Amino acid sequence: MKPLARKTVIAGFGLIGASLAAAGKRAGVLGRVVGVGRSAANLDVARSAGLADETTHDLAAALADADLLVLAAPADACVRLLEQAVPSAPEACILTDVASVKAPLCAAAERLGVDARFVGGHPIAGGTATGASAADPNLFRGRTVVLTPSAQALPNARALVAGMWRAVGAEIVELDASVHDRVLATTSHLPQMVASALCAVAAAHGDRELVERFAGPGFRDTTRIAASDAAMWSAIARLNRDRLLEAMDAFGEVWANLRDGVAAGDEASIRATIERGAELRRRIDKP
Amino acid sequence: MKPLARKTVIAGFGLIGASLAAAGKRAGVLGRVVGVGRSAANLDVARSAGLADETTHDLAAALADADLLVLAAPADACVRLLEQAVPSAPEACILTDVASVKAPLCAAAERLGVDARFVGGHPIAGGTATGASAADPNLFRGRTVVLTPSAQALPNARALVAGMWRAVGAEIVELDASVHDRVLATTSHLPQMVASALCAVAAAHGDRELVERFAGPGFRDTTRIAASDAAMWSAIARLNRDRLLEAMDAFGEVWANLRDGVAAGDEASIRATIERGAELRRRIDKP
Numbered sequence: 001m002k003p004l005a006r007k008t009v010i011a012g013f014g015l016i017g018a019s020l021a022a023a024g025k026r027a028g029v030l031g032r033v034v035g036v037g038r039s040a041a042n043l044d045v046a047r048s049a050g051l052a053d054e055t056t057h058d059l060a061a062a063l064a065d066a067d068l069l070v071l072a073a074p075a076d077a078c079v080r081l082l083e084q085a086v087p088s089a090p091e092a093c094i095l096t097d098v099a100s101v102k103a104p105l106c107a108a109a110e111r112l113g114v115d116a117r118f119v120g121g122h123p124i125a126g127g128t129a130t131g132a133s134a135a136d137p138n139l140f141r142g143r144t145v146v147l148t149p150s151a152q153a154l155p156n157a158r159a160l161v162a163g164m165w166r167a168v169g170a171e172i173v174e175l176d177a178s179v180h181d182r183v184l185a186t187t188s189h190l191p192q193m194v195a196s197a198l199c200a201v202a203a204a205h206g207d208r209e210l211v212e213r214f215a216g217p218g219f220r221d222t223t224r225i226a227a228s229d230a231a232m233w234s235a236i237a238r239l240n241r242d243r244l245l246e247a248m249d250a251f252g253e254v255w256a257n258l259r260d261g262v263a264a265g266d267e268a269s270i271r272a273t274i275e276r277g278a279e280l281r282r283r284i285d286k287p
Numbered sequence: 288m289k290p291l292a293r294k295t296v297i298a299g300f301g302l303i304g305a306s307l308a309a310a311g312k313r314a315g316v317l318g319r320v321v322g323v324g325r326s327a328a329n330l331d332v333a334r335s336a337g338l339a340d341e342t343t344h345d346l347a348a349a350l351a352d353a354d355l356l357v358l359a360a361p362a363d364a365c366v367r368l369l370e371q372a373v374p375s376a377p378e379a380c381i382l383t384d385v386a387s388v389k390a391p392l393c394a395a396a397e398r399l400g401v402d403a404r405f406v407g408g409h410p411i412a413g414g415t416a417t418g419a420s421a422a423d424p425n426l427f428r429g430r431t432v433v434l435t436p437s438a439q440a441l442p443n444a445r446a447l448v449a450g451m452w453r454a455v456g457a458e459i460v461e462l463d464a465s466v467h468d469r470v471l472a473t474t475s476h477l478p479q480m481v482a483s484a485l486c487a488v489a490a491a492h493g494d495r496e497l498v499e500r501f502a503g504p505g506f507r508d509t510t511r512i513a514a515s516d517a518a519m520w521s522a523i524a525r526l527n528r529d530r531l532l533e534a535m536d537a538f539g540e541v542w543a544n545l546r547d548g549v550a551a552g553d554e555a556s557i558r559a560t561i562e563r564g565a566e567l568r569r570r571i572d573k574p
Binding site: 124144146173175179182183184186187188190191192193194195196197198199200201202203204205206207208210211212213214215216218219220221222223224225226227228230231233234235237238241244245247248249250251252254255256258259261262263265267270271273274275276277278279280281282283284285 | 411431433460462466469470471473474475477478479480481482483484485486487488489490491492493494495497498499500501502503505506507508509510511512513514515517518520521522524525528531532534535536537538539541542543545546548549550552554557558560561562563564565566567568569570571572
């Protein structure tokens, strides 16, 4: 495939950034790739594995002559990186990101006057491995990438970002940033809070040793994501505060109702809540 | 191994009852096995697979000359079955069960005057398959079985029930019934309520189609158990009401605190809750 960008800067060279570099180079859509990051060791891995043609800690310098900037860091870092990048990025450089919260990125792009060439993105993909050494050129194959271009986004910016993700095997869904954040608040950020709260309750149990001993498959599945990075999630909670609060309050209402049903021995009410959830859960498992 | 019981009645011949029959016969600790259940088709499977030597719908008739009665039904059915069995069971017949809530069974045994020969049990094992056709003689191998004998339980009753479970590969832990129910309220019943509430919230979302589409691995793991049987769980919620309420209220407090932290943008408080849970979650995964 013909390169869509002659020179791409990928800022943040962790699992997502490095995998995009690997997949984009293999597909031929990314020409020269410059990796920007803080860890010299990680950048060395990126260079020796051929994922980046050059690497640097200096985002401003890297951006000279760049056609495309991909911010591939946690959500809060993406906002900061966008602010740092805009003064140095060439006028024609297309800007995108991979953050799991989209409205703050789109707002920053508007505030910085670059919303015409900014197309926010969120690949619904990932894994527990980290760093450039975990790069997987197939990470995005068959996965969904949500793009959240504003009404001002130029056709060439939309085409470049969508074309890059399609070339690495992803399926594109375009959504308003606010819709994305409202949906992800329920499908991703709320489960994180619920799993963390459940583990915090277990940690405070009077028979904690027995609790750890009897934590069976149900407890383990329900709380798997509670082992995630606390700093990353507290930042997401800040960035998507209003949407997450809506979801948490919706949960709080269902919870209070379920609690009152248990207290009153109202089995019909308990069953109705469980059945409502079970119906959705079974649909999700259908092919 | 020498049979511990010449004639065992297993009332309820689903996954647990049928697997116990299979494992106990293979290990040689169960002699003659009589399967009692409601579904003629399921009892036919049990008999043709050699798991039961005879089968019947009539619990009272089955109990003639029995040395051991195992109630292998959901918790609420076990209480009813114990009430039905006691008038017909021989004086020397040892009684046990596999219910996931123990205090109501122990209380029923005391009320019925059989606490000396009743030893409550709860194998922490199971699966999604159901019925005698899913019988697995290795289901209990390496798993924990909690036994909750009262102070009145006779040594021969404790020895028979513990010996049976050890013979099929399980490890025995003895607990007070109330401690069992308090611990399981947090490790099993609370996660069920949390997962069900989370799915009920997702089901009521304004963008439900998108929610189903973006329910990724995190959402799926966190809610896997929400597809469980609503009638079984509403019965467990009734039988373990006070302990479950304690656990739900503990969760409600952590939840309110987390919600207020999100509302206030208090990242330090959010991080502290997530870290407290993550620390426990990581310990559980350690070998």
